[in-house]
Amino acid sequence: MDRRQLEYFLAIVQTGGFTSAGRRLRVAQPSLSQAIRALERDLGTPLFDRLGRGVGLTAAGEALVRPAKQVLRDFATARASVESVLGLTGGRLDIVALTTLAVDPLAALIGRFRAAHERVDVRVTDPELDNAVTGMVLEGDCELGLAESPGGVEGLDHLRLRDQEFFAVLPPGSAIDPAHPIEVAELAGWALVSTPEGTAMRTLVDRELGRCGAAPRVAVETTHRAAIVPLVLAGAGATVLPPRLAEDAAGRGAVVVPTTPRLVHGAVMMWRSGQLSPAARAFVELARLDETALPPAGTAGPTRSP
Known part of the structure; x- marks a missing residue:
């Protein structure tokens, strides 16, 4: 099993088929199919049920999704950790946030973060439902999440925001x-x-x-x-x-x-327990310092229409 095979596997899961995954990855379908067959031989079980023009996950495939996402994120973290020796010179930070929190405080935090680390790209995802934030962080879809959520979720560390x-x-x-x-x-x-x-x-x-x-x-x-x-x-x-x-x-x-x-209502920034990428670690520290410097909520309201 290698990183490339897991990347191909997740692309098929996300797009629903070999053809669409090949287009996304810009990989010829025979090469994609060969890599998945090799992965299935290595694991000793089929990962997909072939359903006409599409595919569905077998039970084994379902079980592989979450670990595969984490392995790929660990690869990215390892690479970023090496690059961090020379400073945050590249990479991407994935954040999922409720819309209201994406406006405030996330927008201002991203502005300050990008001013300090202009070569790091930031992708912000809006969840369909608010309770999806925790799941997207736990599943490895995003490294950081901002939501109205209690602290102490198993497998997650958090920073309480104002x-x-x-x-x-x-x-x-x-x-x-x-x-x-x-x-x-x-x-x-x-x-x-x-x-x-x-x-x-x-x-x-x-x-x-x-x-x-x-x-x-x-x-x-x-x-x-x-x-x-x-x-x-x-x-x-x-x-x-x-x-x-x-x-x-x-x-x-x-x-x-x-x-x-x-x-x-309260809000927290959350992330998976364990090692963070250098970009995510820098972002959390920025938020930690920012929250200690900000006045409590309600000390200044919006301008009101006369």
């Missing part, structure tokens, strides 16, 4: 005094624009309104997070957003109001 406050964001012209906080329970009386169940925004709203004995009325549900502010500006409903996004909405005419009690 709490993130959400603000009520109302359509332009709403008869609300932005200088006075809105009661969380009052949000139950608004038609809301929200992401689906299982996302951080929806979980926060459902949880906090539930504590008030109320249920949200989600009038517009969308997976297109970039559409939320335009929907609010168009009068489709109200929403809740973290400071950076709320500030942007206020600048475009929305009425932004703090809530009482404050809508706050």
Whole structure:
């Protein structure tokens, strides 16, 4: 078994077939098939069920996916560790983050990281559901993850980030005094624009309104997070957003109001226990220093529409 065979194996898993994997890897299909047959002989079992024009994983193939991802990441870490002797002169850092955390604090952290290590590329992935972040880090798809998550997940180390406050964001012209906080329970009386169940925004709203004995009325549900502010500006409903996004909405005419009690949720940066790549280690240390220097959440809110 070698690195090339595992790389070919994972490409077939990800693309669903030998032909598409060959195109992605720019490898002739006979060479790809030969490498997989050699891997199957070495392991003593088939890894794929041939299903017409596609393939499916056998039980053995399913069992190999996670270790294969980790082996390839270990290869990359080993290479990066050698290169780190001369400084972070290249490579890539993969991060998975909730959309709200990708805006703040991740965007600023990446900016500072890239200023110090301009030859390291950063890829940020947006999970389909918020609870997918932990799995993507555990499975080796991404080296770092940012999510609303408790610490102490087996197999993961973590750094707790500052709490993130959400603000009520109302359509332009709403008869609300932005200088006075809105009661969380009052949000139950608004038609809301929200992401689906299982996302951080929806979980926060459902949880906090539930504590008030109320249920949200989600009038517009969308997976297109970039559409939320335009929907609010168009009068489709109200929403809740973290400071950076709320500030942007206020600048475009929305009425932004703090809530009482404050809508706050925690956040962590997580990674697999054990050795980190030099790039990931540098990023974690940057975040650690950054969080000790930042003021607590809520000391400065977004600019509010008059």
